[in-house]
Amino acid sequence: MNYKLKSKDGKVTFLLHTGKDFVKNQMSVASAQHIIDTGKLKKSTKEGYPINVDNKWYFEGEICKTPAPKAEEDAE
Numbered sequence: 001m002n003y004k005l006k007s008k009d010g011k012v013t014f015l016l017h018t019g020k021d022f023v024k025n026q027m028s029v030a031s032a033q034h035i036i037d038t039g040k041l042k043k044s045t046k047e048g049y050p051i052n053v054d055n056k057w058y059f060e061g062e063i064c065k066t067p068a069p070k071a072e073e074d075a076e
Helices: 029-038
Strands: 002-005 011-018 021-028 051-053 057-059 061-064
Touching: 002 029, 011 029, 021 029, 029 051, 029 057
Parallel strands: none
Antiparallel strands: 002 061, 011 021, 011 057, 051 057
16 A cells, blocks of 8 residues: 655644544654554544554555556567
8 A cells, every 4th residue: 555644844643543532643754654664554444544554543644546557568
């Protein structure tokens, strides 16, 4: 799954699932990227936060569709 974090001034807005509630805050893009890299991406159920990591972290951004592979041309 490809994604793009939505950042402003080097910060990304996130939701953190804490018990029955969610806490909204901001963190650096580098910290968010570390959480994403070390966790498992899941399908998000939170509108506006499509990047879900371990059903605990939800980040603002967008899911990018991967481009279809281009057919290689034979060079003769």
